[in-house]
Amino acid sequence: MPFGVPEIDTRLPGGGLAYGAIHEFAGGGGGTIDGAAAALFAAGIAARTKGKIVWCLTRPDLFFPAIAQAGLNPNRVIFVESDREEEVLASMEEALAYGGLGAVIAELVRLPMTASRRLQLAAEKKGTMGLVVRRWRRQTEANDFGQPTASTTRWRISVLGSEALPVPGVGRPRWFLELMRVKAGECAEYCVGACDDKGRIHLAAESGHGLDTSRRSINSG
Amino acid sequence: MAVIAKSGSKRWVSAADAAARAAGVRVGMPAAKAQALFQGLMLIDADLDAYNLALERLSHWALTQYSPIVAMDLPDGIVMDTEGADHLRGGEQSMLTGIVNLFLAKGLTARVAVADTWGAAHACARSTDRQVIIVPPGQVVRAVERLSISMLRLPEKIVGDLRTLGFKTVGELSATPRAPLALRFGPEIGRRLDQMFGRVPEPIEPIRTPDQIEVSRSFSEPIGAAETINKYVGRLVIQLCEELERRGLGVRRTDLIVHKVDNTNQSIRAGTAKPARDVAWLTKLFKDRTEKIEPGFGIEKLVLVAVMSEVLEESQRTSSLVEEEEEDITPLIDIFGNRGQRVYRLAPVASDVPERSVRQIAATAEDVEFSWTARWRRPVRLLARPELADVIALMPDHPPVSVTWRGKRRKVKNADGPERIFGEWWERSSEWVAVRDYFVIEDETGERLWVFRSGDGVDAVLLVPAPWTWSTLPSLLLSAPYTDRAFKDG
Numbered sequence: 248m249p250f251g252v253p254e255i256d257t258r259l260p261g262g263g264l265a266y267g268a269i270h271e272f273a274g275g276g277g278g279t280i281d282g283a284a285a286a287l288f289a290a291g292i293a294a295r296t297k298g299k300i301v302w303c304l305t306r307p308d309l310f311f312p313a314i315a316q317a318g319l320n321p322n323r324v325i326f327v328e329s330d331r332e333e334e335v336l337a338s339m340e341e342a343l344a345y346g347g348l349g350a351v352i353a354e355l356v357r358l359p360m361t362a363s364r365r366l367q368l369a370a371e372k373k374g375t376m377g378l379v380v381r382r383w384r385r386q387t388e389a390n391d392f393g394q395p396t397a398s399t400t401r402w403r404i405s406v407l408g409s410e411a412l413p414v415p416g417v418g419r420p421r422w423f424l425e426l427m428r429v430k431a432g433e434c435a436e437y438c439v440g441a442c443d444d445k446g447r448i449h450l451a452a453e454s455g456h457g458l459d460t461s462r463r464s465i466n467s468g
Numbered sequence: 469m470a471v472i473a474k475s476g477s478k479r480w481v482s483a484a485d486a487a488a489r490a491a492g493v494r495v496g497m498p499a500a501k502a503q504a505l506f507q508g509l510m511l512i513d514a515d516l517d518a519y520n521l522a523l524e525r526l527s528h529w530a531l532t533q534y535s536p537i538v539a540m541d542l543p544d545g546i547v548m549d550t551e552g553a554d555h556l557r558g559g560e561q562s563m564l565t566g567i568v569n570l571f572l573a574k575g576l577t578a579r580v581a582v583a584d585t586w587g588a589a590h591a592c593a594r595s596t597d598r599q600v601i602i603v604p605p606g607q608v609v610r611a612v613e614r615l616s617i618s619m620l621r622l623p624e625k626i627v628g629d630l631r632t633l634g635f636k637t638v639g640e641l642s643a644t645p646r647a648p649l650a651l652r653f654g655p656e657i658g659r660r661l662d663q664m665f666g667r668v669p670e671p672i673e674p675i676r677t678p679d680q681i682e683v684s685r686s687f688s689e690p691i692g693a694a695e696t697i698n699k700y701v702g703r704l705v706i707q708l709c710e711e712l713e714r715r716g717l718g719v720r721r722t723d724l725i726v727h728k729v730d731n732t733n734q735s736i737r738a739g740t741a742k743p744a745r746d747v748a749w750l751t752k753l754f755k756d757r758t759e760k761i762e763p764g765f766g767i768e769k770l771v772l773v774a775v776m777s778e779v780l781e782e783s784q785r786t787s788s789l790v791e792e793e794e795e796d797i798t799p800l801i802d803i804f805g806n807r808g809q810r811v812y813r814l815a816p817v818a819s820d821v822p823e824r825s826v827r828q829i830a831a832t833a834e835d836v837e838f839s840w841t842a843r844w845r846r847p848v849r850l851l852a853r854p855e856l857a858d859v860i861a862l863m864p865d866h867p868p869v870s871v872t873w874r875g876k877r878r879k880v881k882n883a884d885g886p887e888r889i890f891g892e893w894w895e896r897s898s899e900w901v902a903v904r905d906y907f908v909i910e911d912e913t914g915e916r917l918w919v920f921r922s923g924d925g926v927d928a929v930l931l932v933p934a935p936w937t938w939s940t941l942p943s944l945l946l947s948a949p950y951t952d953r954a955f956k957d958g
Contacts, residue, residue, distance in 0.1 A: 277915055283848040299797055310850035311814045311826050312840040321814050322835040325801065328810040338804060345800045406914040409882060417845065417884045417908050420916065 248295065248376070252439070252450050255424075259400070260431045264292065267374035268399035269367045271358070273381040275405030275423070279389035282354065282382035284404045284422055287317055287442055289352050289378040294318035294446030296376060298349035301342040303327045303335045305354065306382075318446035323349070336362050339377065346373030354380045356388075363396035392427075401428040410440060410451065419443075421451045472499045473514040482514050527675050532776050534563070536723035536735040537674045545593065547586055549672050549733070554582075555808075564600040584608050586672065587664030591619035591638070608665060613639030620660045626653050638664070669731045681715070681774040683707040690729045690766020697758050697767065704772040705751045718743025718780025724754055726761055727769035734761060740802045741832045743780040749799045753806055801831045816840050820889045822850065844887055845908050847918040857919060867907045871919065878911035885909075886921070 249256045249263035256262045264270060270292075272285040286309065293300045300323050302309075307328050311321055327338045332355060339353040343366060351370075358379060370377045379398065383389045392403070403425040410418035420441040426434055440451045470493055473482035479499035491506040503509055520542075527546050531538040534557070537549035550563065557563035564580045571578035581593035583603035588611060592601045595615045603611040612619075615638050618627050630653075635641050641649075642661050649657050662668040676682060683704050691697065701724065712718060720743055726734045738753040761767075804811045812828040815836045819825045825840065840846075857873035867883030884907065891902025904920040911917075 276913065281849050287848050301797075301800070308849045308852065310822070310847050312816075312822075313846040313848045315840055316846060321816065321839070324813060325797070325831045326810075326812050326814065327804050328812070334807070334809060337807075338809060341803055342800060345797065347797065348800075406916070408912075408914040409910055415882070417882045417910050417916070421914070 248292070251447055252437075254450055255426075255435070255437060255439075258426065258432055258435045259429060264376070265399055266376050267371045269363060269370055269377040269379060269397065271379045271381060271396065271398045271401040273389070273392050273401075273403050275403050275425075277386070278405060279381075279383050279386050282380050284406055284420075284441070285380045285382070285402075286352075286354070287313065288402070288404050288422070288424075288448075289380050290314045290319045291317045291442030291446035291448065292376075292378060293324075293350040293352060294320075294442075296349035298323075298347060300324045300349050301327060301338075301351045303329065303338040303342070303351070303353040305329055305332065305335055316444060317442040318444050332356055336366070339379075340366055340369045343369035343375050343377050344373060346375060348375050350376040350378055352378045352380065354382050356381070356383055357391065358396050358398075360394075360396055363398055367397040367399070398428075399430050400426065403427055407438065422448075424448075469510040469512065470499075470502055471514050472511050473516075524675065528677055531675065532721065534567075536725060536737050536773075536775065537672050537733060539672045539675050541586075541590060545590065547590070547672055549735070550582065552735075553737070560602055561600070564602065568599045583611065585664055585666045586670050587621065587660065588612050588666075590621060591615050591664065595619050612664060613637060613642070617641055620657075620664065622656060622660055626656060629653070630657075671727075671731055671733050674725070676773065681708060681711050681717070681777065682771060683711065684769060684771040686769045687767065690763075690768050692763035692766050694758065697761060697763070697770075698755055700770055701754050701758060701772075702751050704770060705754065706747055708772050708774060709745050709747050709750065712745045712774065712777065712780075716779060716781065717774070717777040718745045719750070719774040719777045720744075721774075721776040722750065722753075723771075723773045723775050725771040725773065726767055727771070728763070729765045729768050732764070736760065737775075738802075738806050741798050741805065741830075743778040744799075744802075745780055746799070749802070752799070753802060756803060756806065798832055819892065821892060822846075822889075824892075845884070845918075847916075854920075859919070859921075861921075865905075867909060868919065871909060871911075871917065873917065873919075878909075878915070878917070880909045881912050883907055883909040889920075 248266060259265075272289050273279060274282050274285045278284050294317055300319070302324055304326065305328070307326070311324075314324075315321055327335075327342075329335050329338060335353050335355060339351055342348060342351040358381065363379075366377055366379075381392060383391065392401075405423040405425070407421040407423050409420045412418040422439050422441055424437045424439050426432075426436070428434065438451045439448045442448055469485045470481045470488045471483040472479050481493060481495055481497045481499060481502050484493045484495060484502075488502075488506065488509060491509070493502045493505060493509065499511065503511070520540075523540050523542075523544075523546070527538050527540050530546055530548060535548045535550050535553040539547050541547040550560070554560045554563045557566060560582050564582065567580050568578050577599070579593045579597075579599050579601075581589045581601040581603065583589040583592055584605055585608060588603060588608045591612050592603060592615070617630055617635055617638055620627075620638060620641075622630075630641065635644075638661075641657070642665070646658050659668065663670045685700055685704055691700070704724075708719075708722070719740065721737065721739045724736045724738075726736075728734065736754065736757055738750070738757075740749070740753070744750060801811050811831045813831050813833065814826050815829045815833075816838055817825050817827050818838070829836070855873065857871050859868040859872075860870050861868040865886060867885050868880055870880055871878050886905035886907055889904045889906060891899030891904075893900045902922070904922055906918060906920045909917050909919060
């Protein structure tokens with residue numbers, strides 16, 4: 248599924264995020280704990296698929312109005328809340344193997360190689376897209392993201408200062424999107440504007456990776 | 469008012485209401501004596517058939533609600549095997565209080581007890597005035613040793629004779645050598661005592677209604693291997709589905725009851741979100757959990773019962789060929805539900821207060837057309853409860869300049885706000901004056917927080933009791949709003 252951003256799509260084999268594969272998303276900095284930007288990015292991708300979405304989680308702290316602002320209709324999303332991580336993995340595998348879903352999203356702390364391979368196989372079998380949002384309990388645990396998994400692509404989403412507005416206020420958020428790993432492709436980094444109300448991202452003006460000099464500090468008094 | 473039962477030519481009181489009891493009428497008293505005690509006592513002949521029928525209906529209701537194994541505990545009770553069923557009601561304590569409250573709501577009193585064995589539960593429920601009794605596992609001996617021997621479910625004749633011999637409590641009786649008792653009264657006493665202490669199994673023969681569809685398979689040799697169990701469960705499901713199809717029904721709740729060689733039962737219950745008659749669907753639900761079956765010494769019989777079924781008619785799908793049909797995912801929802809996971813959808817509620825604007829609905833509910841209308845930015849994650857943050861801000865309407873939350877100080881780069889949200893006074897009178905001002909703030913790294921100040925910033929100090937603090941910096945600026953919802957939104 249293409250992002251609609253040529254710079255990103257050409258880097259991905261097949262010209263977009265593959266259906267029938269597992270994609271991993273993690274936040275950078277404080278986002279490793281709350282996984283907010285990563286969840287929103289995943290929701291934006293899910294919003295552009297067709298069919299129902301299954302969202303497996305253990306910590307039910309999503310505030311759905313924000314997800315709905317990324318274009319995901321609440322009627323499409325079925326939440327499966329479990330008490331343990333392993334149950335989230337089991338639910339995700341079950342949902343991927345069921346087929347007929349738009350995407351399956353899971354919020355996970357740990358994703359061991361074996362588990363990710365099982366998920367990848369289940370996704371390949373039925374052609375459902377699996378999106379894993381990694382969310383750690385402590386920021387120090389996040390180096391776990393360096394461990395290899397069987398997922399097809401792996402992304403890190405860190406927040407940047409928002410797009411400057413001509414008036415005081417908070418503009419469209421921007422993300423620093425790192426494509427850390429992709430099967431049969433090369434890594435890349437982008438500076439993108441966050442999901443709009445259809446779940447689309449766009450390439451923001453490159454401005455030195457967050458050192459946005461044109462941004463003025465308004466409203467600081 | 470008293471109810472009179474007949475046994476032979478003897479007429480005796482089998483039940484009495486509060487007023488009659490106050491006048492001294494006791495259960496078991498001869499009818500003539502009761503009449504002599506209180507002039508004008510209203511006597512009603514007991515209608516045993518109607519009574520048993522009511523008890524049976526009650527058992528059927530319990531069967532669909534609480535546990536797959538329910539039986540009438542004649543003359544006056546219901547016995548259920550709740551092992552593995554109580555967690556669905558939030559544990560034993562809340563299940564029992566729930567039952568008692570249900571009866572109370574109908575103006576009836578019930579006494580409920582949970583114990584390791586049928587005998588012990590029977591005795592505990594009937595011996596005290598407490599409505600809920602839970603005997604912890606392995607504590608049966610201590611719980612019943614002081615109870616009267618009339619609780620042992622022995623024939624009245626034997627109880628009377630034992631009393632003549634001087635036995636009063638179960639403890640005394642169980643401490644006496646068995647042989648003389650067996651010689652005098654037969655094996656009944658020993659059997660009942662063993663059943664109470666769990667030394668002899670006492671399987672509950674579950675009641676069934678005639679319209680329940682039941683298929684079973686007995687094995688000449690006990691089976692135990694997982695594959696064999698799976699194979700026969702699959703065959704039973706096919707049989708059940710054929711039977712359902714003949715009657716035009718679909719199951720909502722199905723029980724698999726496993727009869728084991730050592731005279732014990734185990735059961736697995738599977739529920740579906742809507743009537744189902746699909747072989748693959750039902751097989752999946754059971755095969756998912758056959759690993760929970762402990763075959764022990766072997767299984768001699770498998771029974772599959774459709775406990776709750778509803779009319780299910782085949783309907784023809786119209787295919788437009790143009791639009792892609794969305795797949796029905798109810799079977800998937802059932803798989804999750806039967807594994808004990810919480811499956812739900814979120815739906816909007818017309819409320820401005822953020823924590824009230826979302827509610828959980830059933831995953832299979834109809835689509836909700838209404839959506840969140842606010843076009844203001846909202847956080848992706850919301851804290852479960854407000855957390856206090858220290859803030860420096862210009863009063864009354866300016867957004868904060870810096871925020872210290874969870875020990876981290878953030879300098880605010882950009883901010884939006886205030887977005888004022890008033891309390892919903894129609895919900896609670898304490899919200900009559902409640903006001904929150906929400907701000908979206910963005911710090912230097914681009915992380916965003918959604919914070920609120922409780923009160924309108926002018927005379928808010930009067931309205932909000934605790935969380936305002938004043939710092940030592942010069943005048944105008946400071947307030948430390950009661951911050952709540954911090955979030956990051958990319």
